[in-house]
Amino acid sequence: MQTTKFYNGNEMPVLGLGTFRVENSDECKEAVKHAIISGYRSIDTAMIYENEAKVGEGIAEGLAATGLDRSDLFVTSKLWLADYGRNNVEQAYETSLEKLGLDYLDLYLMHWPGTDEALMIDTWKGMEDLYKADKVKNIGVSNFTPQHLEALLAQVSIKPVINQVEFHPYLTQNELRRYLEVQGIVAESWSPLMNAQILEDELVKEIATEVGKTPAQVIIRWNIQNDVVVIPKSVTPSRIEENLAVFDFELTEEQITKLNNLNEDKRIGPDPNEFTGQ
Numbered sequence: 001m002q003t004t005k006f007y008n009g010n011e012m013p014v015l016g017l018g019t020f021r022v023e024n025s026d027e028c029k030e031a032v033k034h035a036i037i038s039g040y041r042s043i044d045t046a047m048i049y050e051n052e053a054k055v056g057e058g059i060a061e062g063l064a065a066t067g068l069d070r071s072d073l074f075v076t077s078k079l080w081l082a083d084y085g086r087n088n089v090e091q092a093y094e095t096s097l098e099k100l101g102l103d104y105l106d107l108y109l110m111h112w113p114g115t116d117e118a119l120m121i122d123t124w125k126g127m128e129d130l131y132k133a134d135k136v137k138n139i140g141v142s143n144f145t146p147q148h149l150e151a152l153l154a155q156v157s158i159k160p161v162i163n164q165v166e167f168h169p170y171l172t173q174n175e176l177r178r179y180l181e182v183q184g185i186v187a188e189s190w191s192p193l194m195n196a197q198i199l200e201d202e203l204v205k206e207i208a209t210e211v212g213k214t215p216a217q218v219i220i221r222w223n224i225q226n227d228v229v230v231i232p233k234s235v236t237p238s239r240i241e242e243n244l245a246v247f248d249f250e251l252t253e254e255q256i257t258k259l260n261n262l263n264e265d266k267r268i269g270p271d272p273n274e275f276t277g278q
């Protein structure tokens, strides 16, 4: 599996499995297990998805079925807004680990910036505490704008390794991605398939025909060629496999530019400047 390197020298697979809106059920466990057996090495969950227990079972069964070690996998979870505040971070982290049945995470993210800048910065200090105590391999953020990052970086000592944000051809986040590149922070996309909506776009379908791949594969490949880590969600075994089969073709510069030009700054998720988690 191709990886991207963080500024701290650690690496992360460029492609992983998303698990948002997957209930804490056997379907969740089977999806994670199938992904690992198929070749996925990165799994993304969050406390607020309420599925960490079944994600953890899927990880355990996937490892058992493949003979892989825990260290062969990259597992991400996220700290929810209700647990913000430096003194709450460790407890929330331990709760996630317990549910997942793991003794460390590869990546722990602050899920949203929230609307209270002082609390955002205080919470990051709790993330730094975890990292400095060697309890987590990497710490990062999600849904931060350049303005949130500027405020954060002015007052903390450890830079996030990654920022996971909504990203698809209708929301290409050009200003944010330029900022992250300058800072050496990796960009990661959520809802890369726009919850399957982007698969109906005529240009996406046209390029898929040109390259002999599916629309989803084109979009996943477009993320990777844009240096954006991508975590498409699927609970469908055939789609889990389809979404991984993106390393045997390349999009041309022209195809990438055409997809980039679909940008409409259109979000399907909340505005990070306003979202409070309520």
Ligand SMILES: NC(=O)c1ccc[n+]([C@@H]2O[C@H](COP(=O)([O-])OP(=O)(O)OC[C@H]3O[C@@H](n4cnc5c(N)ncnc54)[C@H](OP(=O)(O)O)[C@@H]3O)[C@@H](O)[C@H]2O)c1
Pocket: 017, 018, 019, 020, 021, 044, 045, 111, 142, 143, 164, 165, 189, 190, 191, 192, 193, 194, 195, 196, 199, 214, 216, 217, 231, 232, 233, 234, 235, 236, 239, 240, 242, 243, 269
């Ligand atoms: N940090 C954040 O705030 C945040 C927010 C949202 C999401 N995320 C993360 O990002 C991940 C991905 O985003 P997402 O789940 O919102 O949406 P997504 O990956 O853009 O789309 C998922 C949808 O696309 C369908 N799909 C997947 N592969 C397909 C294929 N090859 N062909 C046709 N349809 C396909 C899935 O259906 P089936 O499952 O039925 O196959 C599902 O309905 C999440 O799961 C989560 O881990 C993070």
